[in-house]
Amino acid sequence: MLPENEINRVLVVTAHPDDADFGAAGSVALFVDRGVEVTYLLVTDGDAGGNERELDNTGMAELRRTEQRTAAKAVGVTDVRFLGYSDGRVVPSLELRRDIARVIRQVRPDLVITHHPDRNYQFIAPSHPDHRAVGGAALDAVYPDARNPYAFPELVKEEGLEAWTVREVWLNGGSTPNHWVDITEAMDRKLAALQSHVSQVSHVEGFADFVRSRFAAWAEQAGFGEGHYAEGFQVVSTA
Ligand SMILES: [Zn+2]
Numbered sequence: 001m002l003p004e005n006e007i008n009r010v011l012v013v014t015a016h017p018d019d020a021d022f023g024a025a026g027s028v029a030l031f032v033d034r035g036v037e038v039t040y041l042l043v044t045d046g047d048a049g050g051n052e053r054e055l056d057n058t059g060m061a062e063l064r065r066t067e068q069r070t071a072a073k074a075v076g077v078t079d080v081r082f083l084g085y086s087d088g089r090v091v092p093s094l095e096l097r098r099d100i101a102r103v104i105r106q107v108r109p110d111l112v113i114t115h116h117p118d119r120n121y122q123f124i125a126p127s128h129p130d131h132r133a134v135g136g137a138a139l140d141a142v143y144p145d146a147r148n149p150y151a152f153p154e155l156v157k158e159e160g161l162e163a164w165t166v167r168e169v170w171l172n173g174g175s176t177p178n179h180w181v182d183i184t185e186a187m188d189r190k191l192a193a194l195q196s197h198v199s200q201v202s203h204v205e206g207f208a209d210f211v212r213s214r215f216a217a218w219a220e221q222a223g224f225g226e227g228h229y230a231e232g233f234q235v236v237s238t239a
Pocket of ligand 1: 016019128131
């Protein structure tokens with residue numbers, strides 16, 4: 001694994017608003033505490049989300065962008081970017097790989113955090129098709145696209161974006177996590193971030209308790225002991 005002092009920039013690539021907050025906001029808060037620059041890249045606006053189901057979902061995309069910016073701020077992240085793909089229709093296309101590779105070359109992160117591209121048969125919730133598509137495209141963007149100057153040559157020729165090698169990827173939501181982050185001191189901020197997604201969670205009774213118990217269970221699995229909270233990732237070396 002990359003030593004802590006070699007992680008100076010982190011790019012979090014997710015499908016929807018609130019994914020980063022469920023999966024990684026505690027770890028992100030701890031990175032920000034250490035002075036790491038963190039960027040969020042959201043592939044969709046989550047315009048198919050929401051509790052008040054109406055056929056006309058006009059305004060949902062903008063509302064969810066605003067909620068995501070608020071959530072990011074709760075853990076100290078101000079660089080939040082959106083690609084504007086349609087919620088529920090994401091595929092790991094060449095276009096998506098190029099769009100993620102572009103941001104990798106702009107941000108030049110040491111570490112990328114994204115969705116696990118494989119279906120989790122133990123726990124289906126993280127395996128939304130958009131998540132798997134984004135995870136796959138992000139990994140392809142890390143290797144080989146972003147580091148290969150001949151992949152999407154227009155990025156160099158037209159935008160002056162030189163090749164960049166991301167050295168590590170943390171995958172969220174898979175069935176084989178091998179790295180646990182003790183997020184106990186950031187748990188309140190993670191919860192605040194999640195509760196910023198008012199259109200998604202404000203109607204869920206006992207939401208705070210549900211979140212705390214979920215991440216406490218992971219801390220137990222990680223062996224951190226009672227009263228702790230944890231986020232889990234599968235670490236992939238991509239150096
Ligand atoms: Zn999602």
